[in-house]
Amino acid sequence: MEKNIPPVNVDIVPYGDDLVETHREFCSKVWPGKKRRREDDYNRWKFRGPEKGDVNGLLLAVSGKKVLGQLGLIPVTVILNRKEKKSQWACDLMVDPGFRKSGIGNKLFAHAFERDMMTIGNNPSPKADALMLKAGFKKIRAAE
Numbered sequence: 277m278e279k280n281i282p283p284v285n286v287d288i289v290p291y292g293d294d295l296v297e298t299h300r301e302f303c304s305k306v307w308p309g310k311k312r313r314r315e316d317d318y319n320r321w322k323f324r325g326p327e328k329g330d331v332n333g334l335l336l337a338v339s340g341k342k343v344l345g346q347l348g349l350i351p352v353t354v355i356l357n358r359k360e361k362k363s364q365w366a367c368d369l370m371v372d373p374g375f376r377k378s379g380i381g382n383k384l385f386a387h388a389f390e391r392d393m394m395t396i397g398n399n400p401s402p403k404a405d406a407l408m409l410k411a412g413f414k415k416i417r418a419a420e
Contacts, residue, residue, distance in 0.1 A: 284378045284379070291346075333350055352364065
């Protein structure tokens, strides 16, 4: 059973030029078999960012100069009651294993929820599902 660890002081910032190397180190640790996640070009493409500068679709939890967590937010349009609604799809949440249960995931989601749009997600695992519900997501059912 995982224990709660004390809260960690992190800043939530967008992925950017000054964080490429530390993000690469983070990805090597948490996704050792997925080299593409370490590539700057891939992250800029996936999260709809510019070639240089900040990528607002990839939030990083940073302590000092070290990335401890990330949350991807891909812009999407949802049609709800025949109206288009600006939204973001939350994906690729990951927290450094040594800092899980410290509130970093909740801080990333809280920052995402501050944006003036609907946030949608899926439940890729029971742990992710529990965290998303705790963070404020609501389960909905698709129309049949």
